[in-house]
Amino acid sequence: MDQQTDMEGNQSRPTSFILLGFGNGFELRIILFIFFLAIYALSIVGNLLIVLLVVVDQHLHTPMYFFLLNLSCLETCYISTILPRMLASFLTGNRSISIKGCITQYYFFGFCAATECYLLAMMSYDRYLAICKPLHYTSLMNGRLCLQLVFTSWMSGLLTNTIITSFMLELTFCGPNEINHFFCDVYPVANLSCSNTHLVKLATFILGIMGTGPPFLLTLSSYVCILLTVLRIKSKTAQQKAFSTCSSHLIVVTLFYGSIFLVYIVPETETLKELHKIFSLFYTALTPTLNPLIYSLRNREVKEALFRSARKFSNRIS
Numbered sequence: 214m215d216q217q218t219d220m221e222g223n224q225s226r227p228t229s230f231i232l233l234g235f236g237n238g239f240e241l242r243i244i245l246f247i248f249f250l251a252i253y254a255l256s257i258v259g260n261l262l263i264v265l266l267v268v269v270d271q272h273l274h275t276p277m278y279f280f281l282l283n284l285s286c287l288e289t290c291y292i293s294t295i296l297p298r299m300l301a302s303f304l305t306g307n308r309s310i311s312i313k314g315c316i317t318q319y320y321f322f323g324f325c326a327a328t329e330c331y332l333l334a335m336m337s338y339d340r341y342l343a344i345c346k347p348l349h350y351t352s353l354m355n356g357r358l359c360l361q362l363v364f365t366s367w368m369s370g371l372l373t374n375t376i377i378t379s380f381m382l383e384l385t386f387c388g389p390n391e392i393n394h395f396f397c398d399v400y401p402v403a404n405l406s407c408s409n410t411h412l413v414k415l416a417t418f419i420l421g422i423m424g425t426g427p428p429f430l431l432t433l434s435s436y437v438c439i440l441l442t443v444l445r446i447k448s449k450t451a452q453q454k455a456f457s458t459c460s461s462h463l464i465v466v467t468l469f470y471g472s473i474f475l476v477y478i479v480p481e482t483e484t485l486k487e488l489h490k491i492f493s494l495f496y497t498a499l500t501p502t503l504n505p506l507i508y509s510l511r512n513r514e515v516k517e518a519l520f521r522s523a524r525k526f527s528n529r530i531s
Contacts, residue, residue: 227390246303259505291325315397328370334428341435380413421477
């Protein structure tokens, strides 16, 4: 264990942490490496494809795809704060990370996670206006409002996590340095501190409620209104399509908000501590992989944009 000596208290302080992850057996590491590499590749390819299509295809220059562009950029950064480091650990067996590197990882991860909470709510509001207020949609969801909603999402995520990380920077560590997690999350790191962790845990709890509660309620109420509007549609085919889209969206956002709620808001117990790693996989790996498929790649407009781009590319090289 890398340590340095505290001259005043004659205590050894760790300079790095050990991320225990999911185990250190060679065969298990190889299996996990292949599994998470596939997840990472699917997420990166899917999200970057959405970014490319929205940028190059003028048919996708609409508010809905502007939000999806931001979501895909966010997901690309989000999953890249955790999985590359974890994949390298599986390959090399080196599970150590410096304390500064650990807090830096949490800062960027927490920033992206908090931003996604708000951004998903903004996207649900956009769909509510498009379906429930179609005659006023163009005037309500104009370019200025889109920019304001996206800017608010990013700044809210930045502010929320800057506050939590500032409390983490005040922590001191002078004992065990093993983190029973696969990345540097606030509670596992705080639990290793030999200083008072009340403020960082209280801030995480309060900001966690503020960051997940209102956005989830807005998302849920938006989709309830959408479903009620869909029920008034006479066409059964249109109803089924709308129900399929709304249900898939709700499943993904429930997994995302629900897992974050369980990890950051529900009081810690010994049983939940062991389950935190499993819950964390939902919002760190699963949703960034599912979101491109659920929100974009199933859409007719995106499929048509993909075919148009493919035809243009084939015409250029032929």
